[in-house]
Amino acid sequence: MVATINEISIHFMLSLIQVAAAVILVVLILLQERSSGLSGLMGAGDSGGGGGVYQTRRGAEKIIFAATIGSLVVFTGLSVVQLIV
Numbered sequence: 529m530v531a532t533i534n535e536i537s538i539h540f541m542l543s544l545i546q547v548a549a550a551v552i553l554v555v556l557i558l559l560q561e562r563s564s565g566l567s568g569l570m571g572a573g574d575s576g577g578g579g580g581v582y583q584t585r586r587g588a589e590k591i592i593f594a595a596t597i598g599s600l601v602v603f604t605g606l607s608v609v610q611l612i613v
Contacts, residue, residue, distance in 0.1 A: 542606060542613065
C-alpha cells in the first residue's frame with residue numbers, strides 16, 4: 529500500500545507536535561522545585577534531619593504543576609493517536 533501525501537503530512541505533523549510537547553514537558557519538569565520530587569523523599573531538600581513540612585502549591589508553582597500535568601496528557605494522547613493512525 530502506497531502512502532498518500534495527506535497521510536505523510538499527518539504523520540509528520542503529529543511527530544512535530546509530539547516533539548514540541550516532549551520539549552515543553554521536559555522544561556516544565558525541570559522548572560519544578562527540587563525538593564518536591566523524589567529527591568525530597570530521600571532528604572536532599574531538607575535542611576533538618578526529620579521529615580519535611582507539607583506546603584500547598586501557590587502562584588507560579590501551582591501553574592507550572594498544572595501545566596506539567598496538561599502537557600503530559602497532551603503528550604500521552606498524541607502518542608496513542610500516532611499508534612492508531
